Amino acid sequence: MAKLKIEPIKEPNKMINYWKKEKFVVFCIIVFGLSFNISTVLGPIYQGKLIDSILNGGSLRTTVKIGITFVAIIVCIQVLRYFKRFYVRRFANNTSASMRLMIYNNIMHKSISELGSENIGNLMTRAISDVDLCVEGMRKFTTEIFDTGVLMAAYIVSMFIYDWKITLFSTLFIPVAMIIAEKLKSVIYKYSAAFRKKSSEVADITYDAIENSMVYRANGMESQNRLSYNDELEDLKDKAVKADILESSMQPIYNVIAMIGIIIVIYLGGTKVINSGWTVGVFSTYITMFIATAKKASKASKLFNSVQKSQVSWKRIKPYLTEYESKDTSCHIDRDNTALSVKNLGFCYGESKENIIENISFEGRKGEIIGVTGPIASGKSTLGLSFLGLYPYIGSIKIDGKELKDYSEYERSQMISYLGHDPQLLSDTIYNNITLGSGKDINSVLKDVCFDTDLKSMPEGQDTLVGNGGVRLSGGQQSRIALARTLINKNKIIVLDDPFSAVDMKTEEKIIKNIKNNYKNSLIILISHRLTIFSEVNQIILLHGDKTAEYGTHNELMKSSELYRTIYNLQCTNGGDNDER
Amino acid sequence: MKDSLVNRSIVKVIKENIKTNLLLVFVIIGAVLTSLIPPQVLKHIIDFNLVPKNNDKLLTSAFAYMAAILFIGVFDFLKEALITILGQKVTKEIRVEMAEKLEKINARFFSSNESGVVVSRFTNDVDAISSMFTSGIIGMVVDCFKIIGIVISIWMFSAKLGVIVLIILPIIYAITRTFQKRMLKSQTENRILVGKVNNHISESFKNAQMIKSYSKEDYMEKKYVGYLMENFKTIEKVNFYDSVFPPIIQIIRASVIAVIVILSHRQLNFLDISVGMVAATIELISNLFAPIESLGMELQSIQQAISGIQRVNDFYNEPEDDCKNSELKSDNIIPTREKIDLSFNDISFYYDEGTDILKNINIKINSQEKVTFVGRTGVGKSTLFRLIMGLLKPTKGSITINGVDVYSIPNSEKRKVFGYVNQNFHMIKGTVAEQVSLRDKSITREQIEDALNFVGLSDYVATLENGCDTEVTNGNIFSQGQKQLLAIARAIVTNPPILLLDEITANLDSITEEKVVSVLKKAGEAHTILSISHRLSSMINSDTVVILEKGRVKNMGSPEMLLQNDEWYRSHVALEKLTWS
Structure with missing residues (x-):
């Protein structure tokens, strides 16, 4: 067996390249495909000889000898067939793996705004399932070139050698059957398209009825809806019946047409045996070949269908098959010092949309904590997100004197780490979720986020699986794991957007203290609506809903900002009441 | 499984289509019998014409052979077509029954089951069941008959040969099953891995921001390739079985043929059959x-469908709502709008015993009173509304309108009693007018236009391409605020005396909010309004505010009174006014 590997492919948007890439496999398919299909004709020939051997009254030994030869030949042919089948499947497997890899690579290198803009997740999952259909079509096509094309040719040639006249007349109907099948293809396509359309319509209606069930129920609409749903189901049933009958029940009819020539075969062939031109064995060989050819011909329509389906799928996945990309990982950043300077920063999602924040200016350096707060929808999170550099911004964000957008994506990821509301955990172990493959030790960072005690109750320790999206952990545990991931690289700038909403007050205080003590080389931007922790930070940015902002330390804002003071006091009296989530 | 939905549907379809069934039975018998004829004709030709070299009636035999082929074709075609028709009828019937069930199912079902999952019960599971019925059960019957027919045909040639066939039959079956089982095992393994691959893709989407911000595209791709590789290896296993099985069957077939031919050699004279019989036996064995x-395969498809049947039957056994009192009419319950007495009589509610959502609630609400419920998220406010509308049944106590238990009001009357608006407008499939009427045929065009006019959407709707009849294909033609106004139009179109508003301004900005509130103020003149919200309490001048805490009424009274004597309410209102979360 050849070594298994999955590698990128060049010019993945050309189908022919998938055959070119698998040179060895394709070579094997050709060799075994040709040898198997050509030698297949030996089966019926020896079967005929077997019959002849008992008819001619030869000795038992001869018959046994022919019998053994027959079995031996079949074994050889079938071994060839095994290799052919195996390599065709290997080809399909390789191709599907390369396509999947290429599509994945394409997705992962799309910009974040492209990924977020439409419901691309669904589109992509569909594209992935299209890979299966497409490869299935490619496999069938490859198989049928040999198993239909070569085999039919081999049979017809042999039959011509036996008797060209009988063959000429009897096989006339075979192309007729194939032509009818080909012509009916468009009709079948029409009906099956109508069925598929209706089927997805009914699925939509079903979804609507279930998704909005409470709306319909509260308004007493369910019984009226059900009646019309029944009509839709009836219509769907009719369409399904038509499409199915045309697509799958027609094959026996094609077979009948292709078989018409059997009359000629039996009559002329039989006469030839009677006139001692053929033996009974040859007669039986010939009939076997003829029936096999007719059967292949009647199944040709299936081949047409599968190729057509595969083309449709190919068209859908083609846009995602682009050249393989990988990130440039050269890095020129100053790891020792950090100076952040934000001037007149503005930010909006998409060109036509309104600015969420405007004219934000502040400065900071390593070892500082900058607090950001404000009412709902004042742009706190947006401000944090703008440091990621994944979305375009207005104004200037300079790190060590260089504009953020002028750094490469890789450099940015090495300077800034960001934690949003969503912990974004992978269904993997705690260790892998924090290190993401960097291989670092996580003991100290786990202590920083106060996870060491949690870990003691987990028998698997750092190798505990967190479940899909982290479901096996509590909300507070999830956000602390995500926080550990954000902290582990001790990046120059660490942006934390409300990381403690699911963490109790006491742990929150402890974590803040740890961060203050252990991350003196980082600049920390802490976004929160809970002002109690802000007495500890170096400076505070208070965003207002009207896109203005106030700056200052806790004490300064307590004096100068009425809003800040009011909220602070309210939150103090309201106690823990605010941790709703 | 006795009185399961699936069984009932299948039995019903069989009973209702007696003629089709009889025809199917006839066609199956015909297909089995005719498929035995060609070998017999062949035997006759060889023994009667070819061996004695006699061309008497050779042409007739040739035509007889073709006639048999024709009948086989026709019977096969009819068989496939009839099975398709019956299968589709079963599919439809199951779906109809499921839709009926959906109408009666308890409202809790929808909160604990995702729509997508329920839809797949209607689509994937039902499809699997119907294909089990057609290609599984019916196919199995047909195949059994075929095998029996072939064994009998061979037995008629020679009893000894019949015994041989009976001996090899279970051997072939055992080999086949061994392979199929192994293949199924690898396929199941493979499916789990495919699940992993797909999960990785969707996870990559969900966490795209995190992956990009840490530049971990490479890491994710490596993991992806790892999963692909595992998947790749199991596919290779499937491929192996898939490739090796047909060759083995062919080798067995050749060996059996060789043995039979040798055994029928005159020198041994073990089987004592003619050459024609040998040729016919070869064909029968091949068949x-x-x-x-x-x-x-059929056995397997039945096994696989069993889980689908289980799921559909489980769905069918979900608890249902109690029967409604169909004699109750809205006009009798509420003769005049001025006289409404809505009372909560010591109600309690829980989903799971021991964890009460609501406990001992006692409230009386009078005509045209405006009541606002406040409390933390998860305190059971929305559940309370569902109880008021009679969508859920209180575990203890009852809610009555003028003495009538709301739970006994038939769904079809509810729209004339309650108008319900919640924070998310559920867009349904259909036109703008249908968004308001929900396709209720008893609602006139005039009512729809009045409702749109009342909420101030008439002018906007008039600018749409087809006005009221514009098809709403996606939600984008309405802004968030307009959707909320549309939701109000939907609620008031039947002019119900009681309005239930669930956080309806939660997703709106302050300008749209004002618009919605002004419409509600207008509506307030003639309606009893119950709302859930913090901010609305002051905006629509509630008469009464009910504060819920831990499932109980913590405090209740006029807003002025609560502001004075409830500290929590006071600071809550203050924070809300500042839009601080």
Whole structure:
């Protein structure tokens, strides 16, 4: 067996390249495909000889000898067939793996705004399932070139050698059957398209009825809806019946047409045996070949269908098959010092949309904590997100004197780490979720986020699986794991957007203290609506809903900002009441 | 499984289509019998014409052979077509029954089951069941008959040969099943891995921001390739079985043929059959393998469908709502709008015993009173509304309107009693007018236009391409605020005396909020309004505010009174006014 590997492919948007890439496999398919299909004709020939051997009254030994030869030949042919089948499947497997890899690579290198803009997740999952259909079509096509094309040719040639006249007349109907099948293809396509359309319509209606069930129920609409749903189901049933009958029940009819020539075969062939031109064995060989050819011909329509389906799928996945990309990982950043300077920063999602924040200016350096707060929808999170550099911004964000957008994506990821509301955990172990493959030790960072005690109750320790999206952990545990991931690289700038909403007050205080003590080389931007922790930070940015902002330390804002003071006091009296989530 | 939905549907379809069934039975018998004829004709030709070299009636035999082929074709076609029709009828019937169930199912079902999952019960599971019925059960019957027919035909040639066939039959079946089982095992393994691959893709989407911000595209791709590789290896296993199985069957077939021919050699004279019989036996034996193979596949498809049947039957056994009192009419319950007495009589509610959502609630609400419920998220406010509308049944106590238990009001009358608006407008499939009427045929065009006019959407709707009849294909033609106004139009179109508003301004900005509130103020003149919200309490001048805490009424009274004597309410209102979360 050849070594298994999955590698990128060049010019993945050309189908022919998938055959070119698998040179060895394709070579094997050709060799075994040709040898198997050509030698297949030996089966019926020896079967005929077997019959002849008992008819001619030869000795038992001869018959046994022919019998053994027959079995031996079949074994050889079938071994060839095994290799052919195996390599065709290997080809399909390789191709599907390369396509999947290429599509994945394409997705992962799309910009974040492209990924977020439409419901691309669904589109992509569909594209992935299209890979299966497409490869299935490619496999069938490859198989049928040999198993239909070569085999039919081999049979017809042999039959011509036996008797060209009988063959000429009897096989006339075979192309007729194939032509009818080909012509009916468009009709079948029409009906099956109508069925598929209706089927997805009914699925939509079903979804609507279930998704909005409470709306319909509260308004007493369910019984009226059900009646019309029944009509839709009836219509769907009719369409399904038509499409199915045309697509799958027609094959026996094609077979009948292709078989018409059997009359000629039996009559002329039989006469030839009677006139001692053929033996009974040859007669039986010939009939076997003829029936096999007719059967292949009647199944040709299936081949047409599968190729057509595969083309449709190919068209859908083609846009995602682009050249393989990988990130440039050269890095020129100053790891020792950090100076952040934000001037007149503005930010909006998409060109036509309104600015969420405007004219934000502040400065900071390593070892500082900058607090950001404000009412709902004042742009706190947006401000944090703008440091990621994944979305375009207005104004200037300079790190060590260089504009953020002028750094490469890789450099940015090495300077800034960001934690949003969503912990974004992978269904993997705690260790892998924090290190993401960097291989670092996580003991100290786990202590920083106060996870060491949690870990003691987990028998698997750092190798505990967190479940899909982290479901096996509590909300507070999830956000602390995500926080550990954000902290582990001790990046120059660490942006934390409300990381403690699911963490109790006491742990929150402890974590803040740890961060203050252990991350003196980082600049920390802490976004929160809970002002109690802000007495500890170096400076505070208070965003207002009207896109203005106030700056200052806790004490300064307590004096100068009425809003800040009011909220602070309210939150103090309201106690823990605010941790709703 | 006795009185399951699936069984009932299948039995019902069978009973309702007696003629089709009889025809199917006839066609199946015809297909089995005719498929035995060609070998017999062949035997006759060889023994009667070819061996004695006699061309008497050779042409007739040739035509007879063709006639048999024609009948086989026709019977096969009819068989496939009839099975398709019956299968589709079963599919439809199951769906109809499921839709009926959906109408009666308890409202809790929808909160604990995702729509997508329920839809797949209607689509994927039902499809699997119907294909089990057609290609599984019916196919199995057909194949059994075929095998029996072939065995009998061979037995008629020679009893000894019949015994030989009976001996090899279970051997072939055992080999086939062994392979199929192994293949199924690898396929199941493979499916789990495919699940992993797909999960990785969707996870990559969900966490795209995190992956990009840490530049971990490479890491994710490596993991992806790892999963692909595992998947790749199991596919290779499937490929191996898939490639090796048909060759083995062919080798067995050749060996059996060789043995039979040798045994029928005159010198041994063990079987004592003619050459024609040998040729016919060869053909019959060849035909024996196909039904055995499909028998295994059919068994498998039945096994696989069993989980689908289980799921559909589980759905069918979900608890239902109690019967409604169909004699109750809205006009009798509420003769005049001025006289409404809505009372909560010591109600309690829980989903799971021991964890009460609501406990001992006692409230009385009078005509045209405006009541606002406040409390933390998860305190059971929305549940309370569902109880008021009679969508859920209180575990203890009752809610009555003028003495009538709301739970007994039939769904079809509810729209004339309650208008319900919640924070998310559920867009349904259909036109703008249908968004308001929900396709209720008893609602006139005038009512729809009045409702749109009342909420101030008439002018906007008039600017749409087809006005009221514009098809709403996606939600984008309405802004968030307009959707909320549309939701109000939907609620008031039947002019119900009681309005239930669930956080309806939660997703709106302050300008749209004002618009919605002004419409509600207008509506307030003639309606009893119950709302859930913090901010609305002051905006629509509630008469009464009910504060819920831990499932109980913590405090209740006029807003002025609560502001004075409830500290929590006071600071809550203050924070809300500042839009601080």
